[in-house]
Amino acid sequence: MNKINKFFQERKIIPLDLFLNKVLYHKDLGYYQKKNPFGKKGDFVTAPNISNLFGEMITIWFVGFWKKLNKPKKINFIEMGPGNGDLCLTVLKTLKNFPEVYNSTNIILYEKSKMLRKIQKQRILSKKVSWIQKLSKIKSGPVVFFGNEFLDALPIKQFKKINGIIFEKYVKIGKKNVNFFFKKSIKKEIKKLESYKIIKNEGIIEYPEYGFKELGIVCNKIKKLNGGALFIDYGYVNEHNTDTLQSVFKHKYNNIEKNIGKADITYLVNFNLYKEYFNMKNLIVDKIISQSEFLQKMGIRERFKILSHKLNAKEKSNLYTRVKRLLHPEMMGQKFKVIFVKNKKCNFNLDLT
Numbered sequence: 001m002n003k004i005n006k007f008f009q010e011r012k013i014i015p016l017d018l019f020l021n022k023v024l025y026h027k028d029l030g031y032y033q034k035k036n037p038f039g040k041k042g043d044f045v046t047a048p049n050i051s052n053l054f055g056e057m058i059t060i061w062f063v064g065f066w067k068k069l070n071k072p073k074k075i076n077f078i079e080m081g082p083g084n085g086d087l088c089l090t091v092l093k094t095l096k097n098f099p100e101v102y103n104s105t106n107i108i109l110y111e112k113s114k115m116l117r118k119i120q121k122q123r124i125l126s127k128k129v130s131w132i133q134k135l136s137k138i139k140s141g142p143v144v145f146f147g148n149e150f151l152d153a154l155p156i157k158q159f160k161k162i163n164g165i166i167f168e169k170y171v172k173i174g175k176k177n178v179n180f181f182f183k184k185s186i187k188k189e190i191k192k193l194e195s196y197k198i199i200k201n202e203g204i205i206e207y208p209e210y211g212f213k214e215l216g217i218v219c220n221k222i223k224k225l226n227g228g229a230l231f232i233d234y235g236y237v238n239e240h241n242t243d244t245l246q247s248v249f250k251h252k253y254n255n256i257e258k259n260i261g262k263a264d265i266t267y268l269v270n271f272n273l274y275k276e277y278f279n280m281k282n283l284i285v286d287k288i289i290s291q292s293e294f295l296q297k298m299g300i301r302e303r304f305k306i307l308s309h310k311l312n313a314k315e316k317s318n319l320y321t322r323v324k325r326l327l328h329p330e331m332m333g334q335k336f337k338v339i340f341v342k343n344k345k346c347n348f349n350l351d352l353t
């Protein structure tokens with residue numbers, strides 16, 4: 001019997017989010033605790049794995065933010081869920097071109113997986129970088145939070161509304177398999193949805209309770225210490241009302257009921273819902289834009305041109321393919337969205353104008 005099935009035997013029926021939390025993050029058996037999912041040998045690749053230019057553009061954005069905050073002598077850049085550390089390495093390298101910002105910046109990595117923390121510590125040797133397991137440890141500001149594919153890694157709840165009646169998705173764990181099913185939701189759970197517009201929808205309602213819990217602390221820090229947060233994720237801004245849960249195993253779509261604990265499980269992030277959430281927390285959200293628009297605003301095309309002059313034909317074509325993957329609307333360009341949330345004191349936009 002699969003170890004994770006055995007673990008669940010005692011708990012047989014649990015809500016979807018609890019199931020995802022165990023399957024992905026259980027301290028011994030969870031997907032993110034056992035394996036390095038990134039790259040060719042893993043299950044998927046993320047933007048920082050595709051090209052350093054992604055991390056360079058995030059650094060350019062951060063430098064702009066620092067300037068808009070009147071060049072503070074100390075600033076904390078907090079990366080949420082840094083994965084294999086690729087983005088952090090690029091940020092460190094790129095920041096060296098801006099010595100004043102470099103000297104002012106502390107980089108803090110917030111990572112839940114013990115195994116990924118180990119990989120990050122082996123790869124990132126700079127004294128500038130420290131690790132925290134609780135966001136409450138951040139005591140000084142301003143703070144700039146950044147997360148790439150962080151939100152879609154946090155477990156969600158799923159509900160289904162039919163003729164005004166709300167059901168919640170549960171998981172039944174058998175000896176060898178798991179089954180998903182809906183059962184009538186209890187009042188306590190329905191209450192959680194009531195503050196949001198999604199309650200009005202018929203069909204599937206996805207609710208990121210774990211995400212809101214994590215971001216609650218982020219919002220408090222932004223309010224208290226000044227600053228903002230930038231999140232980039234696979235997601236949507238228009239009404240969806242469908243089941244967006246998906247599983248990936250060795251770079252291919254996987255039946256969600258198969259390879260439990262061995263495959264990644266994610267979903268599409270509802271950016272408007274997060275916007276509503278941030279506004280309720282009294283923070284300001286700019287317009288939500290696509291990854292393509294954001295990277296171009298930060299100058300990725302110009303950077304590509306500059307680098308191309310120094311490359312041979314093969315290297316240039318390789319870089320071109322990578323940048324295309326980040327920008328093309330049918331690849332990551334439109335599918336990934338960017339949300340920027342800031343303290344009310346920050347009177348500048350996402351593109352730092």
Ligand SMILES: C[S@@+](CC[C@H](N)C(=O)[O-])C[C@H]1O[C@@H](n2cnc3c(N)ncnc32)[C@H](O)[C@@H]1O
Binds near residue numbers: 032048083112148150
């Ligand atoms: C899909 S990966 C993205 C990794 C990286 N940002 C990238 O783009 O390559 C999600 C990351 O978030 C981490 N993570 C998930 N939930 C977390 C939590 N509650 N607190 C801190 N890190 C978390 C995972 O362990 C992993 O490093």
